[in-house]
Each structure stands twice: as structure tokens, then as C-alpha cells.
Amino acid sequence: QAQLVQSGAEVKKPGASVKVSCKASGYTFTAYFMHWVRQAPGQGLEWIGVINPSGGSTTYAQNLRGRVTMTRDTSTSTVYMELSSLRSEDTAVYYCARALTPTAWFDPWGQGTLVIVSS
């Protein structure tokens, strides 16, 4: 069955960048899109963007455009989400989630990666 395993927790200083990975297994990597969603402490879910692992095309949420970059490595079935110019408000758990199309439901989700931004 499909499984998504994410990289470990990160602590970063304001202004730095963070790169989170999401390794897929149990399915054809290039046949599904990969979304990123984040959840600030005690808050709801926020969509970050989506990448097509087949061609590498991306769509980002308007409020993060310019600071977020999603890439993929088809040789290792891994997608990456890099967020730059980090601020304290970026402290959150970041999830990857698979979808058949950009507008289809998310299933499954990765276990989440905690990113803490603190001086």
C-alpha cells in the first residue's frame, strides 16, 4: 500500500531556509501528484502547494509564492519542499499528501515534519 515517509524535525533561525523531504513507496511515483499542507500549533490546516512528480510542474498558494519551492527526484521517489526567509509564523507541522489529480482528495498523508523557527 502507498506510504509516505517524511524527514525529521528541524529547528531554524529566522531568515534561514528549510528543506523537508517526503519519500514515497508502494505505488508508481510519477502517477500521482503530491501536495504539501501545514498546521501551526493548535491551528487548522493550510494548503501550501502541489507538484507533479512526472514533469516537475508546480502550483503554489498565493500567500507563499516567492518563498516556497517544490522539487522531486524520480530516482529515489522523493519530493522536497523548501521554504525560505523563515519567520516565527512558519513554525508548524508540514505534511505531504498524495492525490490522483491536483483537485482530487489527499490520501495517504505523511507522518508530518515539525519545523520550529526560533532565534
Added chain:
Amino acid sequence: QSVLTQPSSTSGTPGQRVTISCSGSSSNIGSNPVNWYQQLPGTAPKLLIYSSNQRSSGVPDRFSGSKSGTSASLAISGLQFEDEADYYCAAWDGSLSGWVFGGGTKLTVL
């Protein structure tokens, strides 16, 4: 401030039926299907309902979804203690060209 509006909390007793509402607009719920996710404490969200009323694999038929106009609902019948979780609705928004979520509803089973 979330684009989709959900009640922040609801509660019920074992065996009872509860519903969680999700209100949106013509650019999201009004023109696209709604998905529901369950998030148990300390875990990642899990798909519960997709395409407004389809149960994900392994989800008990106690859970059901519906959509009408710019609103959607999740109903849970025969409430069990294990249903205590946060529930989120989500829909694609054509105007924003992105996904929008509700703020989440915390379900407490008393």
C-alpha cells in the same frame, strides 16, 4: 480566518448522532466536491469522506457526507469514544486556484 466555515466544537454521548457543518461559497463548495479528514490527537489527518459523500476504504458506514449548494455536512451516527478527534472539510477553490480548508471541528464524546 479560514475560507470554509465550521463550528469550532461539538459534542455527543455514545450512540448519539452528530452533524458537523461546512459552509463555503460558489467558487469552492458551490462548484467542487468536498472532502472530509479526521485527525486523531497527535497524528496526521486521514481521509474520511471524498467526493462529498463517498466513504474512504475502511471507514465505517456510521460516517456519511452530503452537500447542497455552498454547504456540506458530515454526519456520525452511533457515536463511539474512538470518534473523538478533529474533523476538517476541504474543497478546491477555482478563484484561488488552490485548496481551502475549514478551521476544524473538535468532537468530544462525553
